[in-house]
Structures are given as C-alpha cells and as structure tokens.
Amino acid sequence: MTESVGKVTEQIFKLPSDLLLECGKTLKNIELTYETYGELNSDASNAILICHALSGNHHAAGYYKDENERLGWWDALIGPSKAIDTNKFFVVCPNNIGGCHGSTGPSSVDPETQRYYGPDFPVITVKDWVNSQAQLADHLNIKCWHAAIGGSLGGMQALEWCRLFPDRISKAAVIAAAPKLSAQNIAFNEVARQAIITDPDFQEGKYLDSEKSPKTGLRLARMVGHITYLSDEAMRDKFGRELKEGKLNFGFDVEFEVESYLRHQGDVFSESFDANTYLLMTKLLDYYDPAENYKGDLVKAFETIKAKIMVISFSSDWRFSPERSKEIVNALLAAEKDTTYLEIESSHGHDSFLFAEDRYVSALTAFLGN
Amino acid sequence: MTESVGKVTEQIFKLPSDLLLECGKTLKNIELTYETYGELNSDASNAILICHALSGNHHAAGYYKDENERLGWWDALIGPSKAIDTNKFFVVCPNNIGGCHGSTGPSSVDPETQRYYGPDFPVITVKDWVNSQAQLADHLNIKCWHAAIGGSLGGMQALEWCRLFPDRISKAAVIAAAPKLSAQNIAFNEVARQAIITDPDFQEGKYLDSEKSPKTGLRLARMVGHITYLSDEAMRDKFGRELKEGKLNFGFDVEFEVESYLRHQGDVFSESFDANTYLLMTKLLDYYDPAENYKGDLVKAFETIKAKIMVISFSSDWRFSPERSKEIVNALLAAEKDTTYLEIESSHGHDSFLFAEDRYVSALTAFLGN
Structure with missing residues (x-):
C-alpha cells in the first residue's frame, strides 16, 4: 500500500454569484463542498481539478479520522508520488451541484424557503457544473488549471472545461468517457x-x-x-x-x-x-452532447479548445467502450488539437479508471509532467 | 409478406403421469397447452419441436381469429415454404410448465387444493421441461423428433433433448444460446x-x-x-x-x-x-448447466448425444454472444459429434433469432432437409 495524503478536511465555498443554469432557471446561495490535497505554488500554476462521476463526491483521497477508514474514491491515483502527485500538485476536488454529499442539491434546504429543494431542484448540466467550478477556481486564485482530470462523467467535465474556458486550462485527461450517451x-x-x-x-x-x-x-x-x-x-x-x-x-x-x-x-x-x-x-449524463449546438459536428464543437488532451480508454469497458473514446480523439485530431490516446488492457470494465494499473499510472504521470 | 399457416387452434394435453421434478418435488395434474402446424406423416418422421424462450409461449405461428391479429412469435420462420416448412413438417410448440399462457404454472389453480399455486409452484428446470415435452411426444405418437429447434432458452431445451433422449431426436438447431449463464x-x-x-x-x-x-x-x-x-x-x-x-x-x-x-x-x-x-x-435460465454433474466438463456432458446439431449465433448478440455458442460447438466437436456452426451478421442483437434473415433461413432450410 502506497502512502496516502493522510487526514483531510472538507471545506465549504459559498458561490458569490447566483448561477444562471442552462435550463433557464437561476440557482442562488450555492455552496460547494470540496477537498484539496498538496500545496498551491506561488504562481498558482500547479492546480489540478478532479471531476467526479455519477455517484462520486469530493472525498477523492485520504481519510477523515484515521487510516483504517475507507479512503477517498481515487486514493489509488492521488497522493504523494502517485499518478496525480500531491508532492508536485495542488489537487482540488469539489462535490458537484445537485450532489448529496455537502454541496447544494435536492436534499439541501433552500435558504429562501427553508424547505428541502427535493424534486424542485432544477435539472443541471455539465456546463452548469463547469461554471460553478470556475467560481471555485476564482476563489482559490487559480487563473488556469494545470489540468482537469476525470473518469466517466468526470471526463466529460474535463472536456467541457477545455471547450468553455480555453484560456483557463492547460491539460485535460478524459478517461473512460464518451462524447455523448448512446441509446443503450x-x-x-x-x-x-x-x-x-x-x-x-x-x-x-x-x-x-x-x-x-x-x-x-x-x-x-x-x-x-x-x-x-x-x-x-x-x-x-x-x-x-x-x-x-x-x-x-x-x-x-x-x-x-x-x-x-x-x-x-x-x-x-x-x-x-x-x-x-x-x-x-x-x-445530466443523458443531456451531455457538446455537438448539440453544432448540428452534431463534434469537430466544430471542439474548435475553441486550446488545452493538450489525453484520452484514455479501457479494453473491457462496455459502458463507454474504446470506440466511444476514439470518437472524441478523431474529432480532436480533425480539429487539429494536441491529442494523445491510450487504450489500456484491463479486465475491470468501466470501473478500470479507478484502479492504478501500471501503464495507466505511467501515462498519467508523464502527461501531467512537472 | 409471405403466407402464414393461417388460423390456428390451441390444444390442451393432460399429462398421464405425474412429473418428478429435479428439485425433488412431484407435480401432478399437469396440462400443457400447445399448437401444431402442418401434418404428421404416416411414419411420424417429420415432427419438429419448437422450444420457446423466457417469455415465449405456444403460439409460434399463424393467428387465432383473423389475419389482422398479431401473428405467432416465430411466424417469420414457421409456415408454408418458410425456413421451418409446414408443407413438409409437422410442427409442435408447447407452452412450457410454469408458463402463464395456458400450461400449468403459478397462475393455475391446483386441482387438489383449489387454490392458485402462486409462489408455491416448484422451481422447474430445463430437464423438467424436456421430460414433460417427451410425454407430449408420446401422446402425439412421435417416437423420434426429426428436429428440435429453439432460440435462447429454447436452444438450451433443444440441446437438452439431445442429451437426455439421444434416441428420440435426429437433429437440433441450437440458436443464440449458451452452455450456461455467465455471472453477468x-x-x-x-x-x-x-x-x-x-x-x-x-x-x-x-x-x-x-x-x-x-x-x-x-x-x-x-x-x-x-x-x-x-x-x-x-x-x-x-x-x-x-x-x-x-x-x-x-x-x-x-x-x-x-x-x-x-x-x-x-x-x-x-x-x-x-x-x-x-x-x-x-x-430456470440461471440453473441451466449441462456440465454441472460432470465437474464442469461439457465434453463429457455431451457424450450421450447422437443427434446432428447446428449451432447458430448472431454477430451483435451480447446477451449470448457468438463466443458462448462457440463454447457449445467446441465441446460438441471435442466429443466427436456431428456439428455445424454458423455465425450470422445481424444488427438486431439477441432478438436476431426472431427475424428471417436470408442466410439464417437458408441454413435452417438446408439443415432440416426433407
């Protein structure tokens, strides 16, 4: 067992601005619960955003009370000398809006009505998440992420960061993702x-x-x-x-x-x-489709991107198969973007992105650089 | 639209004997609802047994009242000059025990108690089905099926017929099946x-x-x-x-x-x-495993087989993929059985076995012969 980041504490950030959502509604008094690991350097150039998937949360690494506790969901990859090296990087992982682990979501009490949002919580999108994460970046004085990284739905967020804030992100690792959901x-x-x-x-x-x-x-x-x-x-x-x-x-x-x-x-x-x-x-997963406003043309949807992107897929993943990752890669290449692609042999299916397989770790380490 | 067998009538057969089930219980007063299409020839050598799948029933071809009605579930393949040609063959399709379309099952009234079987209906197996179908064959004076044919769970029944009654079946078409279920x-x-x-x-x-x-x-x-x-x-x-x-x-x-x-x-x-x-x-699907009593050795499980077997799979079937069909084929070949294998290109997934794709029809027609 490699070393973990150790004891961690969750923090809460109140968004200074209301958020105009893609559905047209405005969400007020938003709180994001998040964790950070490692230290932000003096020019704030070593920050990495971790984007969680469907049922994930902000507790990506370390433990709360003692080391016998269940570790963060990506502890295998985030920590000292790990793929996402907390000796080098300042790692930030928020629980997303709509979540149920601290950030404002359906099980939160709306401060305006003093009632649970419940089913009245608006339908949010990946774009809404990225916009809220941008406010968190402002709060942490991060002008430009060194990288955004995520698996599955997390990969979609990393990709969306590149599209929406091309000047605020240098690299993105889009892992076990798809450009949009299939009918299945x-x-x-x-x-x-x-x-x-x-x-x-x-x-x-x-x-x-x-x-x-x-x-x-x-x-x-x-x-x-x-x-x-x-x-x-x-x-x-x-x-x-x-x-x-x-x-x-x-x-x-x-x-x-x-x-x-x-x-x-x-x-x-x-x-x-x-x-x-x-x-x-x-x-939110169903709705994700960056090409939607480009008549289905993913190449056009990727035109604004400036970041260097690494796409990673896993051989046994049938939820978002390597073919789906290649759709992203092909569109990025057609849009002449700096793109790397790696398919990892792994038997763990879609969950492979959670495991520290050697080639996967090496590829991420090399991609993130210093 | 090709011609159908036309108007059909369901028939009921009361099993003369009680059925000792694999679970150890005995089922009494069993009725099988079934349909037949075509004519049995004088030496009863042209009978084909159709075995239905999970949610299937005895209504495999034709219609009950008029031709605007929904046709039998395999009408595309069973009928005059179709793959399973009712001009040549006497086709028999029973609803299996445990079903809910006429044959004795959980929604039947137990004649002994005058109450619904409901959850007290015993857990039945493919072997139990084949044993009940053998009594139906006796009743119809069919000593030896020209063939048994089925897709999915139906294919498992056809295979089980070959194992359990090697002298009562000449051919079997095992379509879109697997030798046993995977964990998935x-x-x-x-x-x-x-x-x-x-x-x-x-x-x-x-x-x-x-x-x-x-x-x-x-x-x-x-x-x-x-x-x-x-x-x-x-x-x-x-x-x-x-x-x-x-x-x-x-x-x-x-x-x-x-x-x-x-x-x-x-x-x-x-x-x-x-x-x-x-x-x-x-x-019943979960339990099916012909190799169970042979320490997992499918070759040994197939030793008794005398029938000529055609195994058919479909390229896009991920429920029972071509690889699963090949497990059957490889074991049959290792047991030196007369085996043919065909993989059909089809985009319909597991449901492909229901459609009259050209190569599939030709293969079945040729296999069944005259």
Whole structure:
C-alpha cells in the first residue's frame, strides 16, 4: 500500500454569484463542498481539478479520522508520488451541484424557503457544473488549471472545461468517457430512473419530509448501474457461477455469489445516496452532447479548445467502450488539437479508471509532467 | 409478406403421469397447452419441436381469429415454404410448465387444493421441461423428433433433448444460446427478480388472490431484459438520441425516443405476463448447466448425444454472444459429434433469432432437409 495524503478536511465555498443554469432557471446561495490535497505554488500554476462521476463526491483521497477508514474514491491515483502527485500538485476536488454529499442539491434546504429543494431542484448540466467550478477556481486564485482530470462523467467535465474556458486550462485527461450517451446508455439510465420514480415511497420526490424514502428503487437503480460498471470478464473472474451455499436451493434467496454482491452494493448505496440526486445525475449524463449546438459536428464543437488532451480508454469497458473514446480523439485530431490516446488492457470494465494499473499510472504521470 | 399457416387452434394435453421434478418435488395434474402446424406423416418422421424462450409461449405461428391479429412469435420462420416448412413438417410448440399462457404454472389453480399455486409452484428446470415435452411426444405418437429447434432458452431445451433422449431426436438447431449463464447474465436476471420481489404489490407472490399485482416490478424487469435483447447498434439505428418532442424539456417525463419505447414495452408486458412465472423462468435460465454433474466438463456432458446439431449465433448478440455458442460447438466437436456452426451478421442483437434473415433461413432450410 502506497502512502496516502493522510487526514483531510472538507471545506465549504459559498458561490458569490447566483448561477444562471442552462435550463433557464437561476440557482442562488450555492455552496460547494470540496477537498484539496498538496500545496498551491506561488504562481498558482500547479492546480489540478478532479471531476467526479455519477455517484462520486469530493472525498477523492485520504481519510477523515484515521487510516483504517475507507479512503477517498481515487486514493489509488492521488497522493504523494502517485499518478496525480500531491508532492508536485495542488489537487482540488469539489462535490458537484445537485450532489448529496455537502454541496447544494435536492436534499439541501433552500435558504429562501427553508424547505428541502427535493424534486424542485432544477435539472443541471455539465456546463452548469463547469461554471460553478470556475467560481471555485476564482476563489482559490487559480487563473488556469494545470489540468482537469476525470473518469466517466468526470471526463466529460474535463472536456467541457477545455471547450468553455480555453484560456483557463492547460491539460485535460478524459478517461473512460464518451462524447455523448448512446441509446443503450440512456436506456440503462431510464430503467434506473423508473425504478426510483415508480417506488411508492418516492412520493413525487417529496420523501425528505416523510419517514420513508425510495430505497427500494434506488437499490435497484444501483444494481443495474453496477452491472454496467463491471465487465462480463471481471464478473466471471470475481464470481463465476459460484454458489453461496455450494448447492442449488431451488428458491429465490441468494444462491449465486454475484447475487449476494449485487444486493449488497444496492443496499449500501440506497442507505447513503439521495434518490433525487441520482435522478439528476443520470439526466445530466443523458443531456451531455457538446455537438448539440453544432448540428452534431463534434469537430466544430471542439474548435475553441486550446488545452493538450489525453484520452484514455479501457479494453473491457462496455459502458463507454474504446470506440466511444476514439470518437472524441478523431474529432480532436480533425480539429487539429494536441491529442494523445491510450487504450489500456484491463479486465475491470468501466470501473478500470479507478484502479492504478501500471501503464495507466505511467501515462498519467508523464502527461501531467512537472 | 409471405403466407402464414393461417388460423390456428390451441390444444390442451393432460399429462398421464405425474412429473418428478429435479428439485425433488412431484407435480401432478399437469396440462400443457400447445399448437401444431402442418401434418404428421404416416411414419411420424417429420415432427419438429419448437422450444420457446423466457417469455415465449405456444403460439409460434399463424393467428387465432383473423389475419389482422398479431401473428405467432416465430411466424417469420414457421409456415408454408418458410425456413421451418409446414408443407413438409409437422410442427409442435408447447407452452412450457410454469408458463402463464395456458400450461400449468403459478397462475393455475391446483386441482387438489383449489387454490392458485402462486409462489408455491416448484422451481422447474430445463430437464423438467424436456421430460414433460417427451410425454407430449408420446401422446402425439412421435417416437423420434426429426428436429428440435429453439432460440435462447429454447436452444438450451433443444440441446437438452439431445442429451437426455439421444434416441428420440435426429437433429437440433441450437440458436443464440449458451452452455450456461455467465455471472453477468445471472446479474441481469437477479435485478429483474429483485424488481418483482421488492414491489410491495408482490405480497410474497400471493397477489393472485388480491386486487393488486406487482406490475411495477414486472415492468422494470422487462425494461432491463429488453435492453439485453437489443444490440447497442440496433438501439442506435432505431432511436439514436432522437428527442420525442424535438427538444430537451429539463424534466423527468419521456424525452428520448428510447425511453418511450422501453416504457411501452414494460407496460404491455406487465399487463400480460405473470410475475411468478417470470421469476421461475429467470431461475430456470440461471440453473441451466449441462456440465454441472460432470465437474464442469461439457465434453463429457455431451457424450450421450447422437443427434446432428447446428449451432447458430448472431454477430451483435451480447446477451449470448457468438463466443458462448462457440463454447457449445467446441465441446460438441471435442466429443466427436456431428456439428455445424454458423455465425450470422445481424444488427438486431439477441432478438436476431426472431427475424428471417436470408442466410439464417437458408441454413435452417438446408439443415432440416426433407
């Protein structure tokens, strides 16, 4: 086990400005919860933004109380002498708007009404997130990120930073991402949403004032999601067709190890995540399409980009397959942007971006430079 | 549109013997609902058994009242001068035990107790199905099937016929199948089951005596299933990212065409299928593993086979990919069985087996012979 950044503390930033969202609504009194690791250098040229994915949060590295605690979700990659080296870089990771881990979201109380936002929280977009992150950068006196890095939905944010603020970002690592969701991706998200929305305890999203919340639906949503995060191969290696009790029981209790694993993942998630946030995050994924205002022309959508971009995909990722990454790469190259592409052999499926595979670490280290 | 077999009538067969099931229980008073198309020849040598898949039934071809009605599920392949030619063959298709379209299943009334079986219906297996189909063959005076044919779970039945009754089957077409489910396959089934079981209206399976049934859970189960039946490519071709109203509405109503399609599929299915049957069918799929009693050795499991077997897979099928079909083929070849394999280029995913693609039709026609 390599060294971690150690004990970390979450910080809260109140956005000085209201945020005009892409949906047309204005969000006021926004708070972003975030963490930082490492030190910002004197000319603020070593700052790296970490963008989290669907169910992620600001706790990307280290621990809160003691080292036996669960580490941050990207601790394998962020820390002293790790791929994202906190001896060199000042690393910033915010929980995004709409989240449920401290930043303003559906489970926050609207200071104006003193009620939970709940289902009235506006539908937000990747662009809205990047705009809020820009205010955080201002607050931290970061004029230009050395890099923005993210996997999956995080990769989309990194890419959007390059498009929206070409002068405020030098490099971006777009990992296990796609230029937009496929119909199949949207279909999986829709099943997750329907699981939540049709749970009687959802109560049209107003469950926070009630004693019940749509845990059953959220649990199902996570189970479906989890299948798409793992590869068939990873599941085979991890569970095969192993029977929990060694024999078939001809009933509907847990029989195969994979069932037990999925139920556990669903249970844990449904206890710790907010259903309205899950709805928002899946919708935000569905909506992401940088080429939308360019009649589908991704090359045109990338024209403003100045950053050097590294695109990384994983061989066994079927949620956002290497082919989807290549769509980004091909459009970047056609737009004559400084682009590097790497496909990593990995059996972990979409989740591969979370693991510190050697080639992946080397590539990120070299790309980030000094 | 090619000619159909025309108007068909369902028939009911009461099994003369009780059925000792693999789970150890005995099922009594079993009825099988079935249809036949074409004429049995004098020496009963032209009979073909059609085995249905997860949510299929006995209505494989033709129509009940008039030709504007929805045709049988495999009407594209079964009929005069079609791949399974009813001018030549006597085609038999039963609804399997545990089904909900006429044959004895959870929604049947147990003649002994005068109550619905419901959740007390025993967990059945592919072997149990084949044993019940053998009694139907006896009843129809069919000593030896010219062929058994099935797609998906239907293919598993055809394969099991070859193993269990080597002297009662000459040929088998095992289409879009797998020798056993992968952990990912089981995981998708488990999500479907959990959707049903955790629906409050499931009432531990005793919903038939109640006014409510777990339609919400069954709808979700079908939505998940449906994604796995279609390929990413088929979904892209069919729906792309088309918006139902041409623009984003920043809400949770239907936005993308694919959402509308999935919800519709789920709605229709939840009105016409029985939830307990769905649970049984997915469990039966999970359990299928002919090599189970041979320490995982599929070659040994195939040793008894005498039939000529054609294995067919489809390029875009990711539920049971061509690789899974090749596992069957390789084991058959290693066991020195008469084996043919064909991979068909098709964009319809797992559902490809339902469509009359030219090469597929030609291959089946040639394989079945005269």
